[in-house]
Amino acid sequence: MLELVYVSKDCFQSDAEPVTVPESVVGSKLAMVSSASFVHGNLALVINTKAFLLNLTNYNLLPSQGIDGQVSEVNSYFCCDRIHSWCVNFDNMVVVYDRQISTGLVYLSINGGLNYTQKLFHQNEKVLEALTFSSTYATISALTRAQNDRAVFISTPYANPVDRPRPVHWPFNVSKTSQQLNLLQTKSGFSSFLIWNNKQLYHSSDTGQTVLPVHTLQHKDIGISQEYLLTRGDEFRQIISSSKGTFAALTKFGRVFYGQEGFRTEATELKTSLSIAANCVLELREDNNLNTVCPWAVFQADKLLRVNRQTVFVQDLLHLIQPPLEECQFQEMFADWKNKFYVLELSREMEITTRIVPKKWKNSQLIVSVSDPHLLSVQSHYLEDEIIAPGIIARNLRTSIKQKVRNPSSPYGAQGNGISSIQVAVVESSLLCVNNPQVVAHVNVGCSPYTHIRVNRSLAMSGSECLPFTKNYNYTIPRLLYDPTYFKGTRGTVDKEVNYNFASLDCPIKSYYTEDFTPQFNLYEGDTYVGPVDVDFTLYEIHGHTEYSYKMTVGQSGCRLAPQSWLSMSKLQDVPQPATAWDRENYVDCNRNDVLNETEVWPLSSQPYEVISSTNGNRLQWHGYNGIFVFEAIILDRQFSFCDLRTRFAVYVYGAGVHSEITTLIVSSIACSVGLLCVAFAFIIMTLKLHKYGAKESQREDFIKAFDFNRWKTPAQVPSKVQ
Numbered sequence: 001m002l003e004l005v006y007v008s009k010d011c012f013q014s015d016a017e018p019v020t021v022p023e024s025v026v027g028s029k030l031a032m033v034s035s036a037s038f039v040h041g042n043l044a045l046v047i048n049t050k051a052f053l054l055n056l057t058n059y060n061l062l063p064s065q066g067i068d069g070q071v072s073e074v075n076s077y078f079c080c081d082r083i084h085s086w087c088v089n090f091d092n093m094v095v096v097y098d099r100q101i102s103t104g105l106v107y108l109s110i111n112g113g114l115n116y117t118q119k120l121f122h123q124n125e126k127v128l129e130a131l132t133f134s135s136t137y138a139t140i141s142a143l144t145r146a147q148n149d150r151a152v153f154i155s156t157p158y159a160n161p162v163d164r165p166r167p168v169h170w171p172f173n174v175s176k177t178s179q180q181l182n183l184l185q186t187k188s189g190f191s192s193f194l195i196w197n198n199k200q201l202y203h204s205s206d207t208g209q210t211v212l213p214v215h216t217l218q219h220k221d222i223g224i225s226q227e228y229l230l231t232r233g234d235e236f237r238q239i240i241s242s243s244k245g246t247f248a249a250l251t252k253f254g255r256v257f258y259g260q261e262g263f264r265t266e267a268t269e270l271k272t273s274l275s276i277a278a279n280c281v282l283e284l285r286e287d288n289n290l291n292t293v294c295p296w297a298v299f300q301a302d303k304l305l306r307v308n309r310q311t312v313f314v315q316d317l318l319h320l321i322q323p324p325l326e327e328c329q330f331q332e333m334f335a336d337w338k339n340k341f342y343v344l345e346l347s348r349e350m351e352i353t354t355r356i357v358p359k360k361w362k363n364s365q366l367i368v369s370v371s372d373p374h375l376l377s378v379q380s381h382y383l384e385d386e387i388i389a390p391g392i393i394a395r396n397l398r399t400s401i402k403q404k405v406r407n408p409s410s411p412y413g414a415q416g417n418g419i420s421s422i423q424v425a426v427v428e429s430s431l432l433c434v435n436n437p438q439v440v441a442h443v444n445v446g447c448s449p450y451t452h453i454r455v456n457r458s459l460a461m462s463g464s465e466c467l468p469f470t471k472n473y474n475y476t477i478p479r480l481l482y483d484p485t486y487f488k489g490t491r492g493t494v495d496k497e498v499n500y501n502f503a504s505l506d507c508p509i510k511s512y513y514t515e516d517f518t519p520q521f522n523l524y525e526g527d528t529y530v531g532p533v534d535v536d537f538t539l540y541e542i543h544g545h546t547e548y549s550y551k552m553t554v555g556q557s558g559c560r561l562a563p564q565s566w567l568s569m570s571k572l573q574d575v576p577q578p579a580t581a582w583d584r585e586n587y588v589d590c591n592r593n594d595v596l597n598e599t600e601v602w603p604l605s606s607q608p609y610e611v612i613s614s615t616n617g618n619r620l621q622w623h624g625y626n627g628i629f630v631f632e633a634i635i636l637d638r639q640f641s642f643c644d645l646r647t648r649f650a651v652y653v654y655g656a657g658v659h660s661e662i663t664t665l666i667v668s669s670i671a672c673s674v675g676l677l678c679v680a681f682a683f684i685i686m687t688l689k690l691h692k693y694g695a696k697e698s699q700r701e702d703f704i705k706a707f708d709f710n711r712w713k714t715p716a717q718v719p720s721k722v723q
Contacts (some may be wrong), residue, residue, distance in 0.1 A: 004018055004303075005033055006019065010057070010595045015305060017302070018303050025061050026047055026061075027054075032047045033047055037051075037094070039076040039093075039348075041057075042055060043110060044094050044096075045061075045074065046071055049072065053113040053114060063220035064109070064113055064115065065114065065115045065116070066116035067096065067107050071096040071097055071101060071107065072097070072099055073099050074094060075094070075095050075133070076093060076094045077091075077093075077530075079091040081607070084444055085449065093109065093110055093133055095108050095119075095140055097128055097720045099127065099130070099131075099180070102127045102129070104121035104428070105120055105121075106142075107517060108158055117371055119156055121154055126228070127145065129142075129181040130143040132193070133539060134191065140155065140345070141154070141167075142156075142207050143208060145181075149173060149175065150175045150209075151169075151171065151181055152170070166370075173203065173212040174199075175199050178199045179197050180194055182195070183235070186245075187241045187242055187243060188245040188438075189421040189440045191205060191371030191420075191612075192205050192440075193208055194207055194238050196239060196249075198230060199229065200229055201216075201236070201239075203261065205261065205263040205265075214267045214429040215267070217266060217483045223491075234253045236251055237252050245260055245261040245340055246260050247259050247260075249267075250282045252278070254275070256269065256270045256413075258314055259431070260433075262438045268321065268431060270314065271321075275292055280293060280295075281293050283309070289311055289312060289313050290312040291312070292310045292312065294308050296308035315432070316430055319432070322569060325430060327359075327654055328426075328434070329358055329363075329426070329428040330358045330359060330367045330433070331357045331358065331359055331547055332357040333356050333435055333439065335439040336353075336441070340441050341442050343444045343451075344402075344443050345642060349400055349401060349403075350443075351400050354399070355395070355397075356396075357392065358392065360389075360391040361391045366395075366397045366427070370420050371420050371421040371422075371423075376420045376443060378400065378404065379399070379445070379506075380398065381398055383395075383397055394569050397424065401422065401443060404487075417444075417445045417642055419443070419444055421440055421441070421442050424438065424439050425439075425567050434557040447642040449524050450524075451523070452524055453521045453523055454522050455519050456520035459511070460506065460508065460510070461507040464692055469502050469507060473499070473501070474498065475628050476496065477498060477544075477545060477627075478495055479493060479495050480623040481545065481625070484543050487540075487566040487570050493614075496544075498543055498630075500628065500650070503690065505650045508651055509650065511654075512621045512655045513653050513655045517620040518532075518620065519649065521537070522643075523641075526617050531570060533635065534610070535640045536635075537611075537635045538611055538612065538633070539612070540578045541631055542648065545629055546625075547624075550620065551618055551621050552609040552617065552618040553607060553608060554607050554609050555606060556609065557590065557591075557611075559590035560591055561589075561590040561592065563590040565607065566580065582636075583636070584634075584636055621654050624656045626656045627653060628651070633647055633649070633651075643644055675712060
């Protein structure tokens with residue numbers, strides 16, 4: 001049975017039960033836990049060189065799938081934001097590996113540790129001494145020994161393909177006799193690492209690209225070697241961090257170190273009177289003080305664990321250090337953007353302001369840095385000084401942040417999205433500063449979950465006009481007026497009954513049947529209006545309605561490349577799916593400036609041009625049908641937004657007359673039928689007349705034959721009876 005491993009959901013404020021699993025799950029009577037890491041509300045474990053996932057709701061232990069080798073370590077990083085998809089995805093990532101072998105093989109999970117796939121580092125001849133994620137570059141970062149006295153980070157992408165450069169890592173010096181390197185990704189930012197071995201503590205603020213020793217402050221009560229932080233035989237047993245940029249370390253000999261990240265990361269040893277046992281750990285409090293957490297009692301009957309806490313008042317101990325530490329240069333550092341997540345869309349910029357209030361007759365300077373300089377560019381300037389009191393001048397630093405546009409001819413293209421941390425730190429920092437000397441936020445260059453488009457509804461129905469559509473309105477599309485394959489020219493076999501979805505469509509937009517129609521769209525961030533949409537888009541009728549067309553032809557579009565169309569794009573699909581057939585991901589602008597050949601006359605120049613914008617003059621034209629059309633509009637221009645922007649709207653076409661629902665084909669068919677009936681009717685009439693005329697002629701001949709002409713001779717010809 002696996003026991004004496006305790007998990008608490010309330011920082012051991014209440015008694016904790018041991019985690020136990022049956023032998024059948026672990027595969028052995030002896031269960032050795034070599035590594036554990038919280039992931040998405042559960043606990044990933046390595047037990048007996050195999051990976052498991054402990055469900056912290058029902059405490060069921062599940063074996064992870066997809067790992068065909070031994071592993072010794074598991075690593076993940078908790079991302080607390082539940083709005084942005086990149087953070088949710090990052091929170092579900094787990095990596096396991098064996099730090100004793102040099103194959104460079106690691107196993108990556110993107111579903112919280114249930115299933116893993118293999119990932120391979122190119123430098124497979126090096127032992128992966130420590131490993132973590134870097135959301136900044138979408139990579140897995142690993143520490144390796146370049147030489148006996150040199151270490152360096154290497155990285156491999158966890159998302160393919162990667163559309164941004166990988167970080168360039170510089171080697172840093174380590175002792176030849178030092179033990180294995182360890183790594184902690186701090187809570188202050190995704191790009192900040194603490195690295196240590198049995199001799200020294202290091203810090204990196206840029207995902208391991210540059211690594212420097214933590215500056216250790218000396219004082220007379222503590223004997224710290226100028227060369228190494230720890231004495232022989234000692235080693236770090238625990239290192240923890242906070243979102244405020246503070247960190248603490250506990251060694252095997254019970255020594256306690258306290259430090260702060262910043263422009264220059266500093267730490268010192270705290271001379272505490274507490275005796276810290278080997279089974280105790282440290283806990284960072286919200287007020288930047290420390291707690292020692294030690295097992296106080298284990299009740300043998302049910303093996304419940306109860307802990308004891310003692311507080312280490314950090315600032316009191318720091319003020320006792322001799323010679324005194326450097327005084328804090330500022331009173332307050334304020335930034336309303338602290339620890340926030342921002343989204344930076346294409347071609348946009350954002351501004352942040354950081355306020356620093358120095359102490360009397362002091363002058364504090366701020367410095368700005370980003371974790372991914374390939375992704376973001378910053379420009380800063382101080383606003384006008386604000387005199388608060390004699391000798392106290394507050395300063396406000398305004399920083400403009402933009403996406404860095406790359407060379408379109410580079411392998412990564414002109415676009416780039418990803419995560420970067422931005423940090424503003426006080427140059428003159430001190431451990432005596434109660435307030436943190438740095439502020440960190442995270443910028444996601446990509447699609448905001450709040451970005452969307454809305455159709456301009458200035459011509460939409462309202463009031464009593466729209467009332468019928470609010471009450472479960474249904475309408476019929478005649479079978480000859482819709483294409484079940486959408487774009488391949490077929491016709492329906494039965495009429496289509498459609499229920500009008502008022503909840504998503506709202507009131508339809510009115511359009512007179514003889515007028516050209518162009519929908520207008522606006523861009524929104526949440527409920528905040530950003531601006532009009534004036535780029536290329538296309539649309540389709542979601543029910544396959546065919547009684548509309550495009551005003552422009554391919555020949556009129558001026559395209560320099562053969563333009564795309566719904567028909568050509570749907571042919572690439574086995575089953576036509578308009579929602580995925582044509583969008584920003586596969587759109588090719590037929591008027592691209594990088595096309596060197598002159599405009600060609602396309603063989604299909606009379607075909608409709610199906611790309612619309614507010615500037616190209618293309619329009620929709622109606623075919624004389626009174627009724628409802630429901631369109632989905634899709635923004636095609638990739639330079640407009642990182643988002644897949646689309647929306648649905650309804651159009652009510654009116655004014656075509658009572659027979660407007662009959663198509664030209666039906667009208668022609670009826671006209672032909674009526675014509676044939678008229679000809680047939682005329683033929684019958686003429687036949688009847690001829691038949692009647694023939695009968696009369698026959699009667700006339702019979703009459704002539706039977707007629708006595710002697711009765712009608714003149715008197716001169718008739719003999720007289722009287723002589």
